[in-house]
Amino acid sequence: MQVGITTSSLKLIAFDADDTLWVNEPMYVNVQQQFRTLLMHHVSEETIGARFYEAQMRNLRLFGYGAKGFMLSMIETAIELTEGTITGSEIQQIIDIGKELLAFPIDILDGVQDVLETLSGQYDLMVLTKGDLLDQESKIARSGLGHYFKYVEIVSEKNEPAYQRIIQRYGLQPEEFLMIGNSLRSDILPVVHVGANAIHVPYSVTWAHEQVEKEQLEGKAFLAFERIADVIPVLSRN
Structure with missing residues (x-):
């Protein structure tokens, strides 16, 4: 379901890393x-x-x-x-x-650099990813994108309790938080369930574990774009 996002309420935008910022799967x-x-x-x-x-x-x-x-x-x-x-x-x-x-070379996805350049001057940005701490930190460092992000959170699982902890830790209300990612299972559904904002930007390859049934999306309010660059007109305050 497509919904609007009130940018005046947003304080923190979190980006998934793998297959949202760079090629991974x-x-x-x-x-x-x-x-x-x-x-x-x-x-x-x-x-x-x-x-x-x-x-x-x-x-x-x-x-x-x-x-x-x-x-x-x-x-x-x-x-x-x-x-x-x-x-x-x-x-x-x-x-x-x-x-x-x-140690594979990091291939930044099209549009990512422009999105981060634009939004980092208007919001606090976060990398919010799951996985091995050393591995994910290495990919962030190799990407050359780290300077755009005020915060980095690497969690063992991206579920409702994890998002609730993030929102509470940074002193936010759910409507002040936005997650952008490629995984409906990890980046979208649990965020919507805690009352926060989500934008889905799909990637061409999705691990079977991250796929969800169409019925799970019924009645769920989030935005979806084919390209990450499409978030700029929606989120930019300029």
């Missing part, structure tokens, strides 16, 4: 394809994908989000699917391709 897709190729002589590609996703979901509460948990889930899946016969050399290959996720 395609890197994970590429590493997962390398992982499948490595194991295809043991089991089918479909089985590898399904079992790996199961391992990721099972391990989220232990490892959280990010490259390190992804790598550990690949190793666990490989051991399970080969019934322990995977070689040390193959495990080393998995570790090596997993490490690619910790």
Whole structure:
């Protein structure tokens, strides 16, 4: 549902990081394809994908989000699917391709620089992302965008309690907070549920875990744009 945002009430705008500010999910897709190729002589590609996703979901509460948990889930899946016969050399290959996720070049998405340049002079801006602390801090530093943000929050999960804590920590009312992100599950629905503002800017690739059913969006009030640059006319106070 499209709604208006009262800019005079806004005090803090938070941006998701991965696939909102820069390219991320395609890197994970590429590493997962390398992982499948490595194991295809043991089991089918479909089985590898399904079992790996199961391992990721099972391990989220232990490892959280990010490259390190992804790598550990690949190793666990490989051991399970080969019934322990995977070689040390193959495990080393998995570790090596997993490490690619910790240092890939940051590719800023189109329009992001202009949006941050415009809005940083009018609002307090925040990066609000989930995942491994070291990994996310590294990506922010490598992006060269850090100077636009007054605050950085890296959380283990982006759910209603997390957003409520953020709003309370910064002394805000819900209507004074806006979240901009690509994930309906993490960036939009929980924000709407706590009474705050949200803008959805989709990305071309979405992890299955972040997808939601259309029925979950019925009656939910938020804005949606195809490009992040489209937020400027809506949010700019000039």
